Amino acid sequence: PIRAHDEFFTYLVRDAEGRILLQSHAADPTVFPSYDGPGFRQTATHRLYSDAALQDTIRITVAEPLAHRMSVAREIQMGLGLPLLIVLPVALIAIILAVRFSLDPLRRFRARLEARGARDLSQVPHEGLPTEIGPLADTLNSLLARLREAFEAERSFAANAAHELRTPLAGAIAQAQRLRSETKDRAAAQRATDIEETLKRLTRRTERMMQLARAEGGRLRMDKSSDLRGVARIVVDDIGRTGTPDRIRLNLPDMAVMSDLDPDAFAILCRNLVENALRHGAQASPVDVTLTASGQFTVANDGPVVPCETLDRLTARFERASATSDGSGLGLAIVAAIAERISSRLVLQSPRPGRTTGFQVSLRLPIDDSE
Structure with a gap:
């Protein structure tokens, strides 16, 4: 005899009158409804399939308990779902890591672009970029x-034009001086x-144009460091010889201020700031020029307060605080260009810190770390 076992599928074989000809050992005839044609049907407890054979004289019906179907469905879900719950997060992490690894060269390329100054137009290294991004680089x-x-053509034109004008301008000035000395007519003189x-x-103005071209295109950082205090003294003494020696107060530290900044560039920066302060500041008050051991350079003067909206545009070319003031409008533009090239921030303040009037310009110069 066949040993007892669980049957998940039961069946009945009936004739045309519904008499049972054959059945599985666990079949419950009450579960099987009357035959009503081939196909699937469902009761409250079972899912059934019926079909006929031998010219519809034999009817076969197979039943499966709904509880078994649900149990099988749960087992399938668990069998497929648990591995997916493990595999999907691992696959997601692997994809993220792979994408990050593949995009590392692109991120480095972007970082190199972001770290550049506004005037740095040299080529950007792009080794290791993905093949798809290489042509873009x-x-x-x-x-x-x-x-x-x-930009180089523009700077060269400005510098060359200014240089070529120096000689004829000097000749014209000499002719005007000669005319003044030789004429007896007071009006003509x-x-x-x-x-x-x-x-x-x-x-x-031509000298300022040459300085601006130098500030925008020349080399401002040198291989050898120098003491900026000596440059500041020379500039202040030279400006003082024009008739304003008592108006400039130079404050320097006792220790050397060593920097790889080009001395000529610092001289241009210092001269423009001091001359700007002498020209636009109160005539009866001194101009304070301060260089600290940490490289902080400040030029301050007394005078009327400059409105904030005017401060914001003073570093633009040919911009002046007052339309009636003398000057080329290039001094602060030259200083701003030098500050940008040495990665420093030019700070304009009006009134002066701790005062109710005046104007102050400050920036930090690059100094040697060992000092």
């Missing part, structure tokens, strides 16, 4: 090269003096 470097050439002053202003 090449295109970017090509664009930077064209921009660099355009005054006109010659006016011409001389106009030519001198034009000369100063």
Whole structure:
């Protein structure tokens, strides 16, 4: 005899009159409804399938308990779901790590771009970039090269034009001075003096244009360091010889301020700030020029307060605090260009800190760490 076992599927074989011809040992005839044609049907407890054979003389019905179907479904869900719950997070982590690893060269490329100064138009190294991104980097470097050439042409034109104007301007000034000394007509002498002053202003402007071209395109950091105190003394003494020695108060530290900043660039920066303070500050008050051991350089003067909206645009080219003031409007633009090239922040304040009036310009210069 066949040993007892659990049956998940039971069946009945009946004839056309519904008499049971054959059944599985666990079949419960009450579970099987009357035959009503081939196909699936479902009761409250079972899922059944019926079919006929031998010209509809034999009817076969197979039943499966719904509880068994649900149990099998749960087992399938557990069998498939648990591995997925383990595999999917692992796969997700692996995908994230793979994407991050593959995008590392692109992130480094972006970091190199973000770390650049606004005027740094040199080529960006792009080794190790994905093949799909490489042509984009090449295109970017090509664009930077064209921009660099355009800016270089502009700076060269300004510098060359200013340089070429120096000699004829000097000759014109000499002619105006000769005309003034030789004429006996007081009105003509005054006109010659006016011409001389106009030519001198034009000369100063051409010098500022050359300084601006140097600030924007020249090399500002040197291989050898120098003491900035000596440069500051020379500039202040030179400006003092023009007739304002008592108006400048120079404050320097006792220890050397060693920096790789080009001495000529610092001299240009210092001269422009001091001359700007002398020109626009109160005539009866001194100009304070301070260089600290930490490299903080400050030029401050008394005078009327400059509105905030004017401060914001003073570093633009040909911008002046007052339309009636003398000057080229290039001094602070030159200083701002140098500050940007040495990665320093130019700070304009009005009124002066601790005062109710005045104007102050400050920036931090690069100094040697060992000092």
